[in-house]
Amino acid sequence: MSGVKRLPLAGVKVADFCWAIAGPTTTKYLAIYGAQVVKIETHSRPDSTRISPPFAGKPGRNSSLHFGILAPSKLSVSLNLKDPRAQEIAKRLVAWADVVTENFSAGQMGEWGLDYENVRKLNPKAIMLSSSQQGQTGPHAGHPGLGGMLQALTGFNHFTGWPDREPLGPALPLPDMIAPWFSIIAIVAALEQRTRTGQGQYIDLSQLEAGLQFLAPGILDYTVNGRDGERRGNHADHAAPHNAYRCQGDDRWCAISVRSDPEWQALCEAMGRSELAKDARFDTMLKRMQHSTALDAIITEWTKQRDARQVMEMLQAAGVPAGLVATGRDLHEDPQLRHRKHFITVDHARMGQYPIDAAAFRISGIEPDVRPAPLLGEHNEFVLRELLKMSEGEYQELMNAGVCS
Amino acid sequence: MSSSSTSAPFLPLSLYRVLDLSDETGALCGRLLGDLGADVIKVEPPGGDLSRNRAPFYHDDAHAEKSLTWWAFNCNKRGITLDLATADGKGILKRLVASAHFLIETFAPGHMQKLGLGFDVLREINPGLVMISITPFGQSGPYSGYKGDDIVTMAAGGMMNLCGTEDRPPLRIGIPQSHTFVGAQAAVGAMLAHAGRLASGEGSHLDVSAQEAVANMLTNTQQHWFAENQVEHRGAKHLYGGRMTRGVFPAKDGYIASHIFWGPGPGNRMRGLAQWMQDKGFETTIKNTDFNKVTGGSISQEQVDAWEDEMSDFFSRFTKDETYREALKRRAFLFPVSSPKDLLSNDQLKSRGFFEKVEHPELKTSVTYPGAFLRYPGAPQSIRLRPPLIGEHNGVIYVNELGYSRDELVSLAEAGVV
Known part of the structure; x- marks a missing residue:
């Protein structure tokens, strides 16, 4: 490998109006891969993640760890956008930027005179991302909701759960965590396209449409076969046993998947039950599918006496796919994630040291630049004086007038 | 460099070529680059990618050409067959690499090196190549040799812990998601590496982990443990x-x-x-x-x-x-x-023209697909190519584009290379 290269987005300027989760996750990756991201915030309505738990120490606007992992390496400027002079600064940042990002409900940016039509007038080459629940156009654009509920509209819950129970989804705002990947791809592609065409671009990203990319096989099963989806617990068509199995301790589990005869024989050996491999109830995949409930009971007898990570490591050593059902604690203690340096520790002025999750990829020769999340308004002077080139007098006048308060 | 048959100049990646050697764990990565206009060539072993056996199937006909899971993630790609274990197959791949910009692979760590097709070899042929290697746990480290399956990486990445009811085992999402999580994040890495290449001229190798891709979907569960030593648990509520x-x-x-x-x-x-x-x-x-x-x-x-x-x-x-x-x-x-x-029947999706009809002439039918995540002005619809049949573009790519003769292609087919 050659030495460390320049960061891929070095020199890219981002005026970041994003808040909550989906938008800030997008600009997090732009920032740690080299873009200069100016987060435009207000004191009167701080970003919801600034005031959401968990906190490092006393709860406050500068101590949320959730905000801490969403805003590394960003600059923060606080603007009182009710003041026309603050709106003027926001417009100057739009003119300064290569990329403008926002994820308000459809229509909000227009109220500040910052919808794409106006952005384009201020900066014809700007690339603007609007990430919203259902897109900027259409009869349901602007309908309010939260990510955890949008997950239901998208269809994740319909396919998830036990056949005899109500639909479930992971206790997460999943669409908020899906949309960013699509947003980043579209922004980087637009930046490259601009070098050839000289044109800016508007990216109208619908989180619903992004989420549906992940459920496409289930959609096709309906459009082709008329099958309207179902909940099947942990059942799979390609493997049996295929489930999470209870292990030693309080609510500890390990997932196991057996996809072939050799994996079945390896599982029996690893459990010290080689006679099972010859048991006529289980000696073919079709029979294992048919007797999966009996199999689950047999396997649980073995797993429940063992530590979940030990079960994973023993079975994998024998060639059987297995993974412990990891909690937040397990992720911190995971030897593989440690090897990959998944948690990058930064030192924050108020929160002290805290870990930020790395991306799922390592790019040879490129080390992301991960710095602590900014305090609210921490970079007011830098942004106004250095980036927008204001004079000392103009800057002081604006500060005295409370434009940044 | 991009093929005239798929060229779409209004799309951002229309100048670029992708070799997609992936199975189901990487298919979405190639699909997304294809959605952005790249000429994506799916390179399958003779007989087809093994992940063509994934349910559901067209009219429940369990046939390699009819997997709806495979269709879903392989639109906007052309398809060729190639046996990478043969000397001719390796030679052909190297010729393809010379004109490619991205290569996606999902073999076990070390497999490409064993074939003599590791990153160090391929970058000698094409110093600008961005090679994307997707595995369950990563290219190195104590779990790098571990086997993955969707339920395994959904567990080890922490999502199953947050899904289910307290009185039953943790659940996975019913449609495999670790593949889509890692496929989308691999495409992000690919685009960042591409941006770096445009500045430096140098390619790079991406080591992408499905476990880590799942962990990156959890919002702040890791921070709850870090700050409060609090372990979150699944619950119906x-x-x-x-x-x-x-x-x-x-x-x-x-x-x-x-x-x-x-x-x-x-x-x-x-x-x-x-x-x-x-x-x-x-x-x-x-x-x-x-x-x-x-x-x-x-x-x-x-x-x-x-x-x-x-x-x-x-x-x-x-x-x-x-x-x-x-x-x-x-x-x-x-x-x-x-x-x-x-x-x-959702009025919003209808109004935005999200669903698209795609012709499958070999089945004498058209199929309604979810469209791509973005629709670019100038493109009639976001799906330009239906998923390729096995080896569908062997003739076009080997003969018309690489310059092999028809006779040579016949020999390669008889030898089991294509």
């Missing part, structure tokens, strides 16, 4: 403001997703529902409560449960569609739990 909500409520024909909101600001979100209840003459305490004045500490779980009983009673009188239509009018915070059928 999602945690909310220190209280629990059931999250979904039965409707006449399915379920509605909603919950109680309270506190200054969020309390306003109850107004639409309260007004609807009142208009319907429904006996409820919700309409008499100012949820802006309710604080988390001032209400008991019993109170939350009582309000949610009222919601449950109310929603059970309507269909999902009736409820969503009222919610849209009243800006009420709720969504239906959509099935595919609901999504196909």
Whole structure:
């Protein structure tokens, strides 16, 4: 490998109006891969993640760890956008930027005179991302909701759960965590396209449409076969046993998947039950599918006496796919994630040291630049004086007038 | 360099070529680069990619050309077959690499090196190549040799811990998601590496982990452990403001997703529902409560449960569609739990032209697909190419583009190379 290269987005300027989760996750990756991201915030309505738990120490606007992992390496400027002079600064940042990002409900940016039509007038080459629940156009654009509920509209819950129970989804705002990947791809592609065409671009990203990319096989099963989806617990068509199995301790589990005869024989050996491999109830995949409930009971007898990570490591050593059902604690203690340096520790002025999750990829020769999340308004002077080139007098006048308060 | 058959100059990646050697764990990465206009060539072993055996199937016909899972993630690609274990196969891949910009592979760590096709070899041929290697746990480290399967990486990445009911095992999402999570994040890495290459001229090798891709979907569960030594657990009820909500409520024909909101600001979100209840003459305490004045500490779980009983009673009188239509009018915070059928008739998706009809002439039919995540001006529709048949473009690519003769292609086929 050659030495460390320049960061891929070095020199890219981002005026970041994003808040909550989906938008800030997008600009997090732009920032740690080299873009200069100016987060435009207000004191009167701080970003919801600034005031959401968990906190490092006393709860406050500068101590949320959730905000801490969403805003590394960003600059923060606080603007009182009710003041026309603050709106003027926001417009100057739009003119300064290569990329403008926002994820308000459809229509909000227009109220500040910052919808794409106006952005384009201020900066014809700007690339603007609007990430919203259902897109900027259409009869349901602007309908309010939260990510955890949008997950239901998208269809994740319909396919998830036990056949005899109500639909479930992971206790997460999943669409908020899906949309960013699509947003980043579209922004980087637009930046490259601009070098050839000289044109800016508007990216109208619908989180619903992004989420549906992940459920496409289930959609096709309906459009082709008329099958309207179902909940099947942990059942799979390609493997049996295929489930999470209870292990030693309080609510500890390990997932196991057996996809072939050799994996079945390896599982029996690893459990010290080689006679099972010859048991006529289980000696073919079709029979294992048919007797999966009996199999689950047999396997649980073995797993429940063992530590979940030990079960994973023993079975994998024998060639059987297995993974412990990891909690937040397990992720911190995971030897593989440690090897990959998944948690990058930064030192924050108020929160002290805290870990930020790395991306799922390592790019040879490129080390992301991960710095602590900014305090609210921490970079007011830098942004106004250095980036927008204001004079000392103009800057002081604006500060005295409370434009940044 | 891009093939005239797929060239779409208005798309951002129309100048670039992708070699997609991946199975189901990387297919979405190539699909996304294809959606952006790249010429993606799926390189399958003779007989086809083994992940062509994934259900569901077209008309339930379990055939390698009819896997709907494979179709879903392999649109906007051309397809060739190539046996990388043969000397001719390796030689052909190297010729393809010379004119490619991205290569995606999902073999076990070390497999490409064993074939003599590791990154160090390929970058000698093409110093600008961005090679994307996707595995369950990564290229090195104590678990790098471990086997993955969707349920394994969904568990090890931490998502199953947050999904399910307390009285039953942790659950995976019913349609495999670790593949889509890692495929999308691999495409992000590929685009960042591409941006770096445009500046430096140098390619790079990406080591992408599915476990890590799942962990990156969890919002802040890792921070809860770090800050509070608190381990989150799955539950039928999602945690909310220190209280629990059931999250979904039965409707006449399915379920509605909603919950109680309270506190200054969020309390306003109850107004639409309260007004609807009142208009319907429904006996409820919700309409008499100012949820802006309710604080988390001032209400008991019993109170939350009582309000949610009222919601449950109310929603059970309507269909999902009736409820969503009222919610849209009243800006009420709720969504239906959509099935595919609901999504196909969703007015918003219809209005945006999201679903696209794609011709499958070999089956004498057209199939309705979810469109791509973006629609670019100038493109008639986002899916330009239906998923390729096995070896469909062998002739075009080997003969017309690489310059092999028809006779040589016949020999390569007879030798099992293509």
